[in-house]
Amino acid sequence: MQFAILISVLIAVLLSAFLLLTHVHSFFRIKSQEAIVAFDQANRQLFESLEQDKISKDTVVSIVDIKTSKQFINYHGVWQKRYTEVDIHNQKAVKIAYTGTERSDNTPNLYIEDRNSPIVVVGATRLEGKSYIPKQGIKAGNISGKYYQGNALYYGRVLESKTSLPEMNPEWIRYLENIIQGDLIGQGEMIALEKELKNTFYNPLQVIYDRGPVFLDDEKITGNIVIQSGTKIIVGSGAKLTDVVLIAPEIIIKTGVRGSFQSIATKNIKIGRKCYLSYPSSAILIDKKIIKEDGQNNQLLYAKPDFVIDKGAVVEGVIVYLNKNKSTNNRIKTHVEIASNATVIGEVYCQGNVDFQGTVLGSLYAQQCIARQSGSVYLNHIYNGKILLNPVIDYAGLPFVNSKYSIAKWLY
Template sequence: MRKVSASALYMVIVIALVIGVICAALVAVASFYRLQHQKSFRFERLQHNLHSGMERLLANTDSTLSEGKSIDLYNDEQDSLLIQKYPWGMYDVGIVKAYKLQDTICSIFTIARTVDSAKWCALYLADEDRPLGVTGKTLIEGDAWLPAADVKSTYVDGKQYEGPKNIISGKTSRSKAILPELDKQKIQQIRDQFGRLNTPYNGTEINGIMTVPYDQNEKRINISKRLLTLTKGNIGGHVVICSDSTVIIDSTMQLHNVLIFAKTIEVKNGFKGSCQLFATDSIAIGKRCRFDYPSAAGIVRPDLYKVQVPVQIRLGNGTVFNGSLFTYEKQPDVLKPVIELGDGAQVSGQIYTPGYVRLSEKGNKIYGSVFCNRFLYRTAFSTFENYLINATISSKKLSPYYLTGNLLPVSDTKQQVLQWLERR
């Protein structure tokens, strides 16, 4: 019998060990790829389910989902959705969570409406039996709803009209004496926020960092009968600040999609951020401020005051506002509301007031639309009504992807994602 050397046996053991390691590695790799494939399949299925949930949510135009709704997609208790929608100022917040066994993905976004092309225009001037006069380098691009007295070039304060021969570049239609109404349900939602002053905050200043996810409970800060200053901080997310007095926003405070409700609101020079400001009396925005889209500033006055207090929104010199400016009075006062733009102030979005829009002599640019009863032009010696001087109002220069809230009368019924807030 032939003997086998010990070294040969050793080599056999080594080769067997190597083969075993290779086989084990192949099994591990196969198992890893199998797990990755299953994970990828689950993620794709979750993404598909999440998209289905978003379609359901965007198709829902009422407010019946504020408490959230769970849906078993395939009746197998494995694939489910949670969809929720609640009002957030002029817009709504949508939340969609898709579940697959232990896996979850979530999308949170603001919801807005597309613009109804049949209602959209650069200018809607209520018919008060007086024409619109244009002077200087005034430019109106887009459709316009005008009084029966129409529009004419004029000579005012030593200035003559220097614009295009066709003063209105788009189609003109006859306006009515009263502006198209704001959405009553949305106005009521905003009004309800002013009355929620339970458990007041005891301080007079808010600073530091505060961020609250939109799928968590609302962080509400209530201030009663005291001035509140927001300074040296960063606030964002599901945060609401409400006061029955004055709120001052310093330029050192950064706001991200926050809601603020107060009697009066003052924004200091140089502020930059995005927020929605709602007041019952006035909003004064300082010089060189920048409000990012989708911001809003609106006056909502639910009752007639015993003492006449004018409703006013003012943008300081050089301020850029990307969003919507509006005023609402349940019972119109003798003193008409005023939205005033300082020298060089620019708005990209919408202006709506059943009162006056006061523009600067040096010219303002409004990219979007203006709905108002009258324009005001004031010099040191006199005031002119329904005159535009060196003003640019252009619906064509607004982004074609612009979306609006259903509060304003040009909104369509179709809902779309306005802004992604959180995706995880």
């Protein structure tokens, strides 16, 4: 009798265990399916948001049946940071990405404002792709006895440019002006500079601020962090910066720096020799200086450029010079200098003059190209500069007006 009872109890326990195991398997299968659905819908929601460029500082929340969706779009340096979140029965999936303007069939490789002057190509200059140039066209020239070496004046198509550059999104310009005035200092969590810092983009922004100079040389800083100085930031070759945003009047990136970060300045930027800033990096100079030309001297001829990319440097991403004093007519002032053997893989956008002797694989937009050679300034001359096709098929870049967006980088 006792043996029969024992057998009955064992059978009951086994049946209970089997039922519990079946229930657990079913529960985890349902939860796994909900997690997969949440991930898929968060991913889809982010891609659908690429159709819009309206910035929303506040999180937009949508609740439909058992699904809660959240999303916001704001700027983070050059890029738009898009956040989407889907929650189904507490199974939450989050996707965050940098996005930028995608290339189209009409994207220029070279765009020079029409100022009633032809483009003159000299030396080893090579122009590939679509060139938007003044109606006076392209011609070959020489500087100090050095003539154009190409077999053709251009290798692609030539179209007529307008009297102004393609327009940037004004909302982005306002964002830049606000953050250089310290708008992020009140929004982010203030932290101290340490040897090693990491903050994921799932967490709130962290801000390091100093009224004096900030020197970065042996720090390793990664993620959703802004470093801002009231005077200057100097980045040494020992610094390891990833996805960080630097803001200061003056930013100096010394020889040999390697990383992937953004720089926003108001006075000058220098990217030193043999630096390698990988995609998606950016450097932006918002120039508010007022400089008047003096017809009695050559001070502008010998003035140092505001923005220098030195020899052997490589920047994968965006170079921007914005002139906030467009009323000044600095015809011979060099605003951006791209030295020989310097390379930009992406875009250069300059509301001023570019002295261009390096290589751009992508797009160069400028009011005017100038060449400073042999003690003279040659207007609308390109000397040894090369505009080549962008090798990055899915490149995403500057926020132009009325543009479509694509993914620049998935964040963590």
